[in-house]
Amino acid sequence: MELRHLKYFIAVAEELHFAQAAERLGISPPTLTVQIQEIERSLQARLFLRSKRSVALTTAGAAFLEEARQTLAQFEHAQHVGRRAGRGETGRIEIGYVGSATFSGVLQQQLRRFRLAWPEVVLNARELVMDELPGLIEEGRVDVAFVRLPMHLSASLQVQVLWRDSFCVALPAEHPLAGVDLLLQPVKARELAEAAFIVPEQVLGTHEVGRRGRFEPRIVAAPGALVAVLSQVSLGEGVAIVPDVLASAVAMPNVVFRPLAGKPVTSEVAALFRKREFAPAVMHFIRQLQNDGKADGVN
Template sequence: MELRHLRYFVALAEELHFARAAERLNIAPPTLTVQIQEIERTLSARLFVRTKRSVALTPAGAIFLSEARNVLEQFAKAESVGRRAGRGEIGRVEIGYVGSAAYAGVLQDQTSRFSRAWPGVHLNAREFPMEDLPQLIGEGQVDIGFVRLPMTLPHSLRLHTLLWDYFCLALPAGHNQAEWTDTVRSGQLAGEPFVAPEQEAGTYEVARRGRFTPRIVSAPGSLLAVLTQVSFGTGVSVVPSIVRNVVHLPNVVFRPIAGEPILSEVAAVFRANETSPAVRNFIQQTRESPQRRLSP
């Protein structure tokens, strides 16, 4: 038995007239008669009582009508869900991010905009170590990653920059450089103990400019952990400037670094050949988002 048989049966059960039901179904009355007979043979049950003047449901037909309607309704629902999923209107997107993407507001902006546009899609966002995200995205465990560049990516991944930031210096409040209101030159940091964030590019660029090798004494992971170490007096740290406005810890001060700003990007990373319609919609949104640039 096929869905069309159920549709034929329901139409006749509602019309109780072969000609009207056939017209509603856009088929010939004899064809409808044959189809109903096939259903009754398949079920080994009589569904209609027919006379020259009337058509009526049998008790078995009444019970079968309720179930047939349920099946057709469920099929219509499944069909609608399938179509919506194919358009990316429903589904799930796994998001991975590093802390500085959240501090910068990039993560919140992208997720809130997407949720307004696609309310039927569930977004699941989790923080990950930055070095793990490329592999997780490539393996399909994460769909979109918000990371801080520079980062080496495999050929299967693509990225779109959303924010241009720059690095600054975080120091313990009692540090001699913390008393300065002016910029700190890279050469003044030679010999200092460094607490390295996940993105170490800023640290090594400061060392390159100052012509020294950084003495990294701690690499605790997240930016909050890094700044906590700085607040303990463990060392100084080269961190994204955005944290100055969102993280306020006792015994931590921020100072600009002299010279050309050391730039860093916050970017969305995703698979080049994405197949999920919902994820493709998210990727399209990020690609259409203008880049923001923070001023030193």
């Protein structure tokens, strides 16, 4: 028995007239009669009592009608759900991010906009170790990742830059370079030659400061996450080269931020995703990221 048989049966049960049901279905009355007979043979039960003047449901027919309607309704619901998922109106997107993406506001902005456009798509965002994110995307465990460049990536991944900022130096308040009279003066790289460094996941800034000052940074801790980095700076354990957005985004006791002298040491917050993506909802999210990158001129 096929779904078309259920449609034929329901039409006859509702019309209680073979000719009218056949017209509703767009088939001939003899063809409809044959189809109903096939259903009855399959069920080994009579579904209709027929005379020259009337058609009525049998007890078996009435019971079958209720189940047929439910089955057909479930099938139509499944089709509807499948079509919506195919259009990307529903689904789930796994998002991984590095903490600095939240301090810049890039991640919040992207999630907010996408939820407004596609409210029935579930976004599951988690902070993860940045170096692990490319592999998680390739494995299919993460769909889109927000990271801080540069980082080594395989050819299977695509990058969309969303935000550019510069690095500054975070100092314990008691550090000689953290005096109130010095706050607006940029710190020269060579002034940090004797410092102990606390490094975040993105070590670009730290190494660039060392290169400019012609010294090898003495790294005493690498907690990774920016809040953990600033916590250690606040405890007086060292200095840190961090994105300058933290100066206005984070108020950490005993931490002073100062700009770096010379050409800005820049970094980029970017989205990573698979070049070959087939999930419709994820494709919608990627298009949003790409369009925003173009609009902001950060391609």
